[in-house]
Amino acid sequence: MKTFKHINILLLMLCFTLSFSQQTPAPEQTKDFAIVGATAHIGNGEVIENSIIVVSNGIITIIGPEASTPLTRQAMDIIDAKGKHIYPGFIVSNGTLGLVEVDAVKASDDLSELGTYNPHVRSIIAYNAESKVVESMRPNGVLLGQVVPRGGRITGTSSIVQYDAWNWEDAAIKTDDGIHINWPNSFSRGRWWLGEDPGLKPNKDYSKQVKELTDYFNEAKAYNNGDKAKKHLPFEAMSGLFDDSKQLYINVDDAKGITDAVNFAKNQGITKMTIVGGYQASEVADILKQNNVSVMLKRVHSLPELEDHDYDYTFKQAKQLVDAGILVSLETSGDMERMNSRNLPFYAGTTVAHGLTKEQALQLITLNAAKILGIDNMYGSLEVGKSATLFISEGDALDMRTNNLSHAFIDGRSISLETHQTTLWKRYSEKYGIKEN
Incomplete structure (x- = not known):
């Protein structure tokens, strides 16, 4: 009974928080x-x-x-x-605004779903249009965003919303725009808390994990080419990847993983693909350009991840990719992701200090983002x-x-x-x- 009493108090506090100043x-x-x-x-x-x-x-x-x-x-x-x-209006790519209100209150957290392969999970139906966090984006000019689920190998299906609405139906400007994948890590760090060496080492299960993902895609393709006698929601959700009505977004950072991901999509006959994060994307820019792959670039305000990288590695990467002729937008995932989404224009501003013109930097969070998300006919x-x-x-x-x-x-x-x-x-x-x- 005492537990239920505490839960009720937390829910009342949450309701008050959500209603205040909306x-x-x-x-x-x-x-x-x-x-x-x-x-x-x-x-x-x-x-x-x-x-x-x-x-x-x-x-x-x-x-x-x-x-x-x-x-x-x-x-x-x-x-x-x-x-x-x-x-x-500025556009947040690969965001989770509206999916979590208070991290410590489970009832307000719709960030991810249980399971490994969830292409049928639609982030839009969990989007909270009346979120106080969403509301706080507007004074910085951030008016549109992509709502993306997290977790698992295939995380789910994203949608695009505008940030002034009563509910998700009013907010949506493009539903189910693409499916998101977390590519297997080709390298992993040792678990220092278990006494393992914390340095990078090859992932022994990498090939196995890539094969499992390939098999899943092959099964989805076979299902969608068949008679569909028995309904399979996850496979049906993936049909848009094979008829070009949906974008494939692959979260991957290392050069080998990016190269393998591009070849994976090519072998699957998928032509609409975006690399998300892309920490080492500039190191394989030729492959991205040859295959017409766009990039949602890792948060600009980040430290270099490898000890032999320049201190300004993340600051200048946008310039390198733009010069290579690649379509680039900025994303804000990472620590305190939802709060930091309001800093999107200032991330773009940092790229100006490292080589881009102001108008090129502006494109990273306006027209380029709109093109990648498929809404450039009306926005951007x-x-x-x-x-x-x-x-x-x-x-x-x-x-x-x-x-x-x-x-x-x-x-x-x-x-x-x-x-x-x-x-x-x-x-x-x-x-x-x-x-x-």
Whole structure:
């Protein structure tokens, strides 16, 4: 009875936590509006100074230089953005936002499913659109994300969402976009807590684990080419990999593993493939380029993993891959992954300090990410006919010192930039007499 009492208290605390300061999703756009005078960073490498962007029914209908773009101002609301900057909404690739709220409360954790092969597990139905963590992404311009399950050899199926919704049905902009695999490790470290040498050593079971994965794919392919007399949900979920309607995402870091993963996909006849993590991707860039394989690059703010790697190995890898002609986006997995997703624009900013131009770095978290996720027909850049999912910043959005949002829109809806964090900041600023700059 005492245990049940404690559980009830924890659930009540969780409910209070989830309800505190949650912002109501914005209503649909009802009147055309124009953003005038800002520097527009298109997301495809182009920049328009003193721009005009007109939005109607959630869609960009006009974009161009102010001096050469006629505008009937009386028919719409005008947002004066002179001296400011406009960007497409940033996109978090390979994220888990909305799948876990409080790590210590099991009832709020839907990160992974039991079992080794779970291609039929759909992350979207576990997505919590009212998560306080999701809400806190928006003040940094992070407006879209991929929701990815974790755990097992085949972790499940991901979906793409926007970050201002009542529920997962409202949030989803593309469901079941791809299937995710954790590639076997070709090397492993000794278990130091058992007295083993903690250094790297070859994984004796590597070939066996790759064969098991290959056999599973062969069985799935045979099932989908057969009469399907007996329903097999995991195999059915994999059909999209063989008809190119789904992307295959393979989590792998080492050069040998990346090479083997590319050859594996090629032998399976899978043409839509992305390497996730790709710590040593730059060392096999030629293979990735030859096979048209894109990369979701490991978190930029990471230490080198091998002692003979440069201190800035992870910082400069984006530049090396872009120069090799590979389609690259950034992902944020690792320690405190969900919290660190808000730092996505600043990870991109770090790549500028190590070789990329600002517009190339911007593409890593906008149009490149949208292309990999298959949503570039509507998101990822500021172009006529695309969704008005964008934001206005007082300064450079890739610099944490100047990325200060004044407006943000998802599908033309003017969304709130208030979160539980801004609420607490204002509360205690008033208490201690701190004035806003």
